[in-house]
Amino acid sequence: MITTTTKNETxxxxxxxxxxxxxxxxxxxxxxxxxxxxxxxxxxxxGKALNVxxxxxGLRVWAPLVGAAACCALVVGVVWMRPVPHAxxxxxxxxxxAGQSDQDEVVIPEVSSEQMEMVQNLDFYxxxxxxxxxASSPSGGGR
Amino acid sequence: xxxxRDAEAVPGNQVVMDAANALExxxxxxxxxxxxxxxxxxxxxxxxxxxxxxxxAEIALRDxxxxxxxxxxxxxxxxxxxxxxxxxxWPPLFWGILRRRITDLQRRRTVRNRILVWTGHAVTEDxxxxxxxxxxxxxxxxxxxxxxxxxxxxxxxxxxxxPRRQQEAFMLRVLEGLDVADTAKAMGCSAGSVKTHLSRAMxxxxxxxxxWR
Numbered sequence: 001m002i003t004t005t006t007k008n009e010t011x012x013x014x015x016x017x018x019x020x021x022x023x024x025x026x027x028x029x030x031x032x033x034x035x036x037x038x039x040x041x042x043x044x045x046x047g048k049a050l051n052v053x054x055x056x057x058g059l060r061v062w063a064p065l066v067g068a069a070a071c072c073a074l075v076v077g078v079v080w081m082r083p084v085p086h087a088x089x090x091x092x093x094x095x096x097x098a099g100q101s102d103q104d105e106v107v108i109p110e111v112s113s114e115q116m117e118m119v120q121n122l123d124f125y126x127x128x129x130x131x132x133x134x135a136s137s138p139s140g141g142g143r
Numbered sequence: 144x145x146x147x148r149d150a151e152a153v154p155g156n157q158v159v160m161d162a163a164n165a166l167e168x169x170x171x172x173x174x175x176x177x178x179x180x181x182x183x184x185x186x187x188x189x190x191x192x193x194x195x196x197x198x199x200a201e202i203a204l205r206d207x208x209x210x211x212x213x214x215x216x217x218x219x220x221x222x223x224x225x226x227x228x229x230x231x232x233w234p235p236l237f238w239g240i241l242r243r244r245i246t247d248l249q250r251r252r253t254v255r256n257r258i259l260v261w262t263g264h265a266v267t268e269d270x271x272x273x274x275x276x277x278x279x280x281x282x283x284x285x286x287x288x289x290x291x292x293x294x295x296x297x298x299x300x301x302x303x304x305x306p307r308r309q310q311e312a313f314m315l316r317v318l319e320g321l322d323v324a325d326t327a328k329a330m331g332c333s334a335g336s337v338k339t340h341l342s343r344a345m346x347x348x349x350x351x352x353x354x355w356r
Contacts, residue, residue, distance in 0.1 A: 030295040045215035053222035
Protein backbone atom coordinates (compact mmCIF):
# COMPACT_ATOMS: atom_id res chain seq x y z
CA MET A 1 0.00 0.00 0.00
CA ILE A 2 1.49 3.31 -1.05
CA THR A 3 0.62 6.22 1.11
CA THR A 4 0.96 9.90 0.44
CA THR A 5 2.97 10.25 3.59
CA THR A 6 5.71 7.92 2.32
CA LYS A 7 5.75 9.57 -1.07
CA ASN A 8 5.88 13.04 0.40
CA GLU A 9 8.68 12.15 2.72
CA THR A 10 10.76 10.96 -0.21
CA UNK A 11 9.92 14.11 -2.16
CA UNK A 12 10.82 16.32 0.78
CA UNK A 13 7.40 17.94 0.71
CA UNK A 14 5.18 18.46 3.76
CA UNK A 15 2.68 15.81 4.71
CA UNK A 16 -1.06 16.22 4.24
CA UNK A 17 -1.73 16.77 7.92
CA UNK A 18 0.90 19.52 8.01
CA UNK A 19 -0.69 21.27 5.06
CA UNK A 20 -4.13 20.90 6.59
CA UNK A 21 -3.02 22.11 10.02
CA UNK A 22 -1.27 25.15 8.57
CA UNK A 23 -4.24 26.01 6.33
CA UNK A 24 -6.64 25.71 9.26
CA UNK A 25 -4.47 27.90 11.47
CA UNK A 26 -4.32 30.63 8.83
CA UNK A 27 -8.04 30.35 8.17
CA UNK A 28 -8.91 30.49 11.88
CA UNK A 29 -6.70 33.53 12.35
CA UNK A 30 -8.37 35.24 9.38
CA UNK A 31 -11.84 34.50 10.77
CA UNK A 32 -10.95 35.83 14.20
CA UNK A 33 -9.35 38.92 12.68
CA UNK A 34 -12.36 39.92 10.60
CA UNK A 35 -12.83 43.69 10.66
CA UNK A 36 -15.63 45.22 12.67
CA UNK A 37 -17.48 46.58 9.62
CA UNK A 38 -17.95 43.17 8.04
CA UNK A 39 -18.60 41.53 11.40
CA UNK A 40 -21.40 44.00 12.01
CA UNK A 41 -22.83 43.44 8.55
CA UNK A 42 -22.75 39.69 9.10
CA UNK A 43 -24.71 40.13 12.31
CA UNK A 44 -27.26 42.28 10.48
CA UNK A 45 -27.53 39.69 7.71
CA UNK A 46 -28.19 37.01 10.30
CA GLY A 47 -30.88 39.13 11.95
CA LYS A 48 -32.52 39.76 8.60
CA ALA A 49 -32.51 36.05 7.75
CA LEU A 50 -34.05 35.17 11.10
CA ASN A 51 -36.74 37.86 10.71
CA VAL A 52 -37.68 36.45 7.33
CA UNK A 53 -37.92 33.03 8.94
CA UNK A 54 -40.13 34.36 11.75
CA UNK A 55 -42.50 36.03 9.29
CA UNK A 56 -42.66 32.86 7.29
CA UNK A 57 -43.41 30.84 10.43
CA GLY A 58 -46.33 33.19 11.19
CA LEU A 59 -47.56 32.82 7.66
CA ARG A 60 -47.27 29.06 8.01
CA VAL A 61 -49.68 29.14 10.96
CA TRP A 62 -52.21 31.56 9.49
CA ALA A 63 -52.21 30.52 5.86
CA PRO A 64 -54.14 27.23 6.36
CA LEU A 65 -56.72 28.97 8.55
CA VAL A 66 -57.25 31.76 6.05
CA GLY A 67 -57.46 29.24 3.24
CA ALA A 68 -60.02 27.13 5.09
CA ALA A 69 -62.12 30.23 5.86
CA ALA A 70 -62.01 31.29 2.21
CA CYS A 71 -63.11 27.83 1.10
CA CYS A 72 -66.02 27.86 3.58
CA ALA A 73 -67.10 31.30 2.37
CA LEU A 74 -66.96 30.11 -1.22
CA VAL A 75 -69.08 27.05 -0.48
CA VAL A 76 -71.66 29.11 1.43
CA GLY A 77 -71.80 31.64 -1.40
CA VAL A 78 -72.33 28.96 -4.02
CA VAL A 79 -75.10 27.32 -2.00
CA TRP A 80 -76.73 30.70 -1.33
CA MET A 81 -76.70 31.84 -4.95
CA ARG A 82 -77.88 28.56 -6.48
CA PRO A 83 -81.51 28.70 -7.75
CA VAL A 84 -83.68 26.38 -5.68
CA PRO A 85 -86.41 24.47 -7.63
CA HIS A 86 -89.78 25.07 -5.91
CA ALA A 87 -93.54 24.71 -6.68
CA UNK A 88 -95.02 27.69 -8.54
CA UNK A 89 -98.47 28.69 -9.74
CA UNK A 90 -99.87 27.50 -13.07
CA UNK A 91 -99.52 30.93 -14.69
CA UNK A 92 -95.85 31.30 -13.87
CA UNK A 93 -95.16 27.81 -15.13
CA UNK A 94 -96.93 28.67 -18.36
CA UNK A 95 -95.00 31.88 -18.83
CA UNK A 96 -91.70 30.25 -18.12
CA UNK A 97 -92.58 27.42 -20.44
CA ALA A 98 -93.39 29.88 -23.21
CA GLY A 99 -90.00 31.45 -22.84
CA GLN A 100 -88.22 28.19 -23.48
CA SER A 101 -87.79 27.66 -27.18
CA ASP A 102 -86.74 24.06 -26.89
CA GLN A 103 -89.85 23.07 -25.04
CA ASP A 104 -92.54 22.31 -27.61
CA GLU A 105 -95.45 21.11 -25.57
CA VAL A 106 -98.06 23.70 -24.62
CA VAL A 107 -98.98 23.88 -21.01
CA ILE A 108 -102.72 24.41 -20.43
CA PRO A 109 -103.53 26.55 -17.43
CA GLU A 110 -105.57 25.01 -14.71
CA VAL A 111 -109.04 26.58 -14.65
CA SER A 112 -111.69 26.01 -12.05
CA SER A 113 -115.12 24.58 -13.00
CA GLU A 114 -116.90 27.88 -12.21
CA GLN A 115 -114.68 29.76 -14.64
CA MET A 116 -115.25 27.10 -17.32
CA GLU A 117 -119.03 27.52 -16.96
CA MET A 118 -118.62 31.28 -17.41
CA VAL A 119 -116.57 30.78 -20.57
CA GLN A 120 -119.20 28.40 -21.98
CA ASN A 121 -122.04 30.93 -21.36
CA LEU A 122 -120.05 33.88 -22.62
CA ASP A 123 -122.68 34.90 -25.19
CA PHE A 124 -125.37 35.07 -22.52
CA TYR A 125 -123.32 37.29 -20.30
CA UNK A 126 -122.52 39.59 -23.23
CA UNK A 127 -126.21 39.96 -23.93
CA UNK A 128 -126.96 40.59 -20.31
CA UNK A 129 -124.36 43.31 -20.19
CA UNK A 130 -125.98 45.03 -23.18
CA UNK A 131 -129.33 45.45 -21.32
CA UNK A 132 -128.62 48.22 -18.82
CA UNK A 133 -131.97 50.00 -18.96
CA UNK A 134 -133.93 47.05 -17.72
CA ALA A 135 -131.78 46.56 -14.66
CA SER A 136 -131.15 50.22 -13.73
CA SER A 137 -134.71 51.77 -14.00
CA PRO A 138 -137.27 49.53 -12.26
CA SER A 139 -139.22 52.35 -10.53
CA GLY A 140 -140.28 54.45 -13.64
CA GLY A 141 -141.48 51.46 -15.67
CA GLY A 142 -143.57 49.95 -12.79
CA ARG A 143 -145.84 52.89 -12.23
CA UNK B 144 12.73 4.63 -3.86
CA UNK B 145 11.33 1.20 -4.32
CA UNK B 146 7.90 2.53 -3.35
CA UNK B 147 8.13 5.36 -5.85
CA ARG B 148 8.85 2.85 -8.59
CA ASP B 149 5.75 0.98 -7.47
CA ALA B 150 3.78 4.18 -7.68
CA GLU B 151 4.92 4.81 -11.21
CA ALA B 152 3.78 1.35 -12.24
CA VAL B 153 0.24 2.08 -11.10
CA PRO B 154 -2.07 3.97 -13.48
CA GLY B 155 -2.65 7.65 -12.67
CA ASN B 156 -6.17 7.38 -11.35
CA GLN B 157 -5.20 4.53 -9.10
CA VAL B 158 -2.48 6.67 -7.55
CA VAL B 159 -5.04 9.37 -6.84
CA MET B 160 -7.45 6.90 -5.29
CA ASP B 161 -4.66 5.42 -3.17
CA ALA B 162 -3.76 8.87 -1.99
CA ALA B 163 -7.41 9.59 -1.28
CA ASN B 164 -7.72 6.40 0.69
CA ALA B 165 -4.60 7.30 2.59
CA LEU B 166 -6.27 10.56 3.55
CA GLU B 167 -9.27 8.62 4.71
CA UNK B 168 -7.16 6.16 6.72
CA UNK B 169 -6.23 8.97 9.06
CA UNK B 170 -9.24 11.24 9.06
CA UNK B 171 -8.24 12.71 12.39
CA UNK B 172 -5.26 14.33 10.73
CA UNK B 173 -7.57 16.55 8.72
CA UNK B 174 -10.38 17.23 11.15
CA UNK B 175 -8.71 16.70 14.51
CA UNK B 176 -9.32 20.14 15.95
CA UNK B 177 -12.25 21.22 13.81
CA UNK B 178 -15.02 19.04 15.28
CA UNK B 179 -17.81 21.38 16.35
CA UNK B 180 -20.77 20.82 18.65
CA UNK B 181 -24.24 20.70 17.15
CA UNK B 182 -25.98 24.05 17.53
CA UNK B 183 -29.17 24.07 19.60
CA UNK B 184 -30.96 26.73 17.57
CA UNK B 185 -30.67 27.95 14.03
CA UNK B 186 -29.62 31.36 15.32
CA UNK B 187 -26.74 29.81 17.24
CA UNK B 188 -25.74 27.81 14.20
CA UNK B 189 -25.70 30.88 11.96
CA UNK B 190 -23.79 32.88 14.57
CA UNK B 191 -21.16 30.16 14.79
CA UNK B 192 -20.72 29.69 11.06
CA UNK B 193 -21.12 33.19 9.64
CA UNK B 194 -17.48 34.35 9.79
CA UNK B 195 -16.09 31.14 8.34
CA UNK B 196 -18.72 31.19 5.62
CA UNK B 197 -17.84 34.77 4.77
CA UNK B 198 -14.13 33.98 4.59
CA UNK B 199 -14.75 30.94 2.38
CA ALA B 200 -16.96 33.00 0.07
CA GLU B 201 -14.36 35.74 0.03
CA ILE B 202 -11.63 33.30 -0.98
CA ALA B 203 -13.79 32.01 -3.82
CA LEU B 204 -15.19 35.36 -4.99
CA ARG B 205 -12.27 37.69 -4.16
CA ASP B 206 -14.74 40.36 -3.11
CA UNK B 207 -15.70 40.76 0.58
CA UNK B 208 -18.97 42.56 -0.14
CA UNK B 209 -20.09 40.07 -2.74
CA UNK B 210 -19.11 37.33 -0.31
CA UNK B 211 -21.27 38.94 2.34
CA UNK B 212 -24.25 39.02 -0.01
CA UNK B 213 -23.72 35.34 -0.79
CA UNK B 214 -23.62 34.45 2.90
CA UNK B 215 -26.75 36.49 3.63
CA UNK B 216 -28.57 34.78 0.79
CA UNK B 217 -27.49 31.35 2.05
CA UNK B 218 -28.64 32.23 5.58
CA UNK B 219 -32.04 33.35 4.35
CA UNK B 220 -32.56 30.27 2.24
CA UNK B 221 -31.54 27.98 5.09
CA UNK B 222 -33.94 29.66 7.52
CA UNK B 223 -36.73 29.86 4.96
CA UNK B 224 -36.60 26.29 3.71
CA UNK B 225 -34.74 24.13 6.21
CA UNK B 226 -35.18 25.58 9.69
CA UNK B 227 -37.54 22.70 10.47
CA UNK B 228 -34.87 20.10 9.71
CA UNK B 229 -32.82 18.46 12.48
CA UNK B 230 -29.82 20.52 13.58
CA UNK B 231 -27.38 17.83 12.41
CA UNK B 232 -28.48 18.46 8.83
CA TRP B 233 -27.92 22.22 8.88
CA PRO B 234 -24.15 22.26 8.15
CA PRO B 235 -24.22 20.29 4.86
CA LEU B 236 -27.41 22.10 3.80
CA PHE B 237 -25.97 25.53 4.56
CA TRP B 238 -22.65 24.86 2.87
CA GLY B 239 -24.41 23.33 -0.12
CA ILE B 240 -26.57 26.45 -0.51
CA LEU B 241 -23.55 28.72 -0.15
CA ARG B 242 -21.54 26.65 -2.63
CA ARG B 243 -24.28 26.94 -5.26
CA ARG B 244 -24.63 30.65 -4.63
CA ILE B 245 -20.88 31.16 -5.07
CA THR B 246 -20.93 29.14 -8.28
CA ASP B 247 -23.82 31.25 -9.60
CA LEU B 248 -21.97 34.45 -8.84
CA GLN B 249 -18.77 33.16 -10.44
CA ARG B 250 -20.65 32.19 -13.61
CA ARG B 251 -22.42 35.54 -13.70
CA ARG B 252 -19.08 37.29 -13.35
CA THR B 253 -17.61 35.20 -16.17
CA VAL B 254 -20.47 36.19 -18.49
CA ARG B 255 -20.10 39.83 -17.48
CA ASN B 256 -16.37 39.73 -18.16
CA ARG B 257 -16.97 38.23 -21.60
CA ILE B 258 -19.34 41.05 -22.42
CA LEU B 259 -16.81 43.56 -21.14
CA VAL B 260 -14.11 41.96 -23.30
CA TRP B 261 -16.29 42.52 -26.36
CA THR B 262 -16.90 46.10 -25.41
CA GLY B 263 -13.24 46.67 -24.51
CA HIS B 264 -13.80 47.31 -20.79
CA ALA B 265 -12.55 44.02 -19.40
CA VAL B 266 -10.98 43.89 -15.96
CA THR B 267 -7.47 42.46 -16.06
CA GLU B 268 -6.01 40.07 -13.53
CA ASP B 269 -3.67 42.81 -12.31
CA UNK B 270 -6.62 45.05 -11.55
CA UNK B 271 -8.33 42.31 -9.60
CA UNK B 272 -5.25 41.64 -7.53
CA UNK B 273 -5.06 45.18 -6.19
CA UNK B 274 -5.24 45.13 -2.41
CA UNK B 275 -8.60 46.14 -0.99
CA UNK B 276 -8.88 48.78 1.71
CA UNK B 277 -8.76 47.36 5.16
CA UNK B 278 -9.52 48.97 8.46
CA UNK B 279 -6.47 50.11 10.48
CA UNK B 280 -5.23 47.44 12.83
CA UNK B 281 -5.66 48.51 16.45
CA UNK B 282 -4.56 45.18 17.94
CA UNK B 283 -1.67 44.69 20.32
CA UNK B 284 0.68 43.11 17.76
CA UNK B 285 0.34 44.76 14.34
CA UNK B 286 3.33 42.90 12.89
CA UNK B 287 1.81 39.56 13.71
CA UNK B 288 -1.55 40.62 12.32
CA UNK B 289 0.13 41.76 9.13
CA UNK B 290 1.91 38.43 8.80
CA UNK B 291 -1.38 36.64 9.35
CA UNK B 292 -3.07 38.72 6.63
CA UNK B 293 -0.24 38.05 4.22
CA UNK B 294 -0.38 34.32 4.91
CA UNK B 295 -4.14 34.36 4.36
CA UNK B 296 -3.71 36.26 1.10
CA UNK B 297 -1.10 33.76 -0.11
CA UNK B 298 -3.26 30.80 0.86
CA UNK B 299 -6.32 32.33 -0.79
CA UNK B 300 -4.39 32.89 -3.99
CA UNK B 301 -3.16 29.26 -3.97
CA UNK B 302 -6.69 27.96 -3.37
CA UNK B 303 -8.12 30.15 -6.14
CA UNK B 304 -5.59 28.66 -8.54
CA UNK B 305 -7.19 25.23 -8.06
CA PRO B 306 -10.05 23.94 -10.22
CA ARG B 307 -13.45 24.79 -8.74
CA ARG B 308 -14.32 21.32 -7.42
CA GLN B 309 -10.93 20.94 -5.78
CA GLN B 310 -11.37 24.35 -4.16
CA GLU B 311 -14.74 23.28 -2.79
CA ALA B 312 -13.45 19.96 -1.49
CA PHE B 313 -10.47 21.60 0.22
CA MET B 314 -12.45 24.41 1.82
CA LEU B 315 -15.31 22.24 3.03
CA ARG B 316 -13.25 19.29 4.17
CA VAL B 317 -10.11 20.96 5.53
CA LEU B 318 -11.03 24.54 6.42
CA GLU B 319 -14.60 23.95 7.57
CA GLY B 320 -13.92 20.43 8.82
CA LEU B 321 -16.99 18.69 7.43
CA ASP B 322 -16.68 14.91 7.27
CA VAL B 323 -16.59 13.12 3.92
CA ALA B 324 -20.33 12.34 3.90
CA ASP B 325 -21.36 15.93 4.69
CA THR B 326 -18.86 17.31 2.18
CA ALA B 327 -20.30 14.99 -0.46
CA LYS B 328 -23.82 16.21 0.40
CA ALA B 329 -22.76 19.84 0.22
CA MET B 330 -20.95 19.30 -3.07
CA GLY B 331 -23.69 17.14 -4.56
CA CYS B 332 -21.34 14.28 -5.46
CA SER B 333 -20.19 10.92 -4.13
CA ALA B 334 -17.79 10.39 -1.25
CA GLY B 335 -15.26 8.91 -3.68
CA SER B 336 -15.31 12.08 -5.76
CA VAL B 337 -14.71 14.16 -2.64
CA LYS B 338 -11.65 12.07 -1.78
CA THR B 339 -10.30 12.36 -5.30
CA HIS B 340 -10.80 16.13 -5.49
CA LEU B 341 -9.27 16.57 -2.05
CA SER B 342 -6.27 14.42 -2.84
CA ARG B 343 -5.54 16.42 -5.98
CA ALA B 344 -6.02 19.68 -4.10
CA MET B 345 -3.59 18.61 -1.39
CA UNK B 346 -1.04 17.60 -4.00
CA UNK B 347 -1.32 20.99 -5.64
CA UNK B 348 -1.20 22.97 -2.40
CA UNK B 349 1.63 21.06 -0.78
CA UNK B 350 4.25 22.95 -2.73
CA UNK B 351 2.84 26.29 -1.53
CA UNK B 352 3.10 25.62 2.18
CA UNK B 353 6.38 27.51 2.55
CA UNK B 354 4.75 30.65 1.17
CA TRP B 355 2.08 30.51 3.87
CA ARG B 356 4.52 30.70 6.77
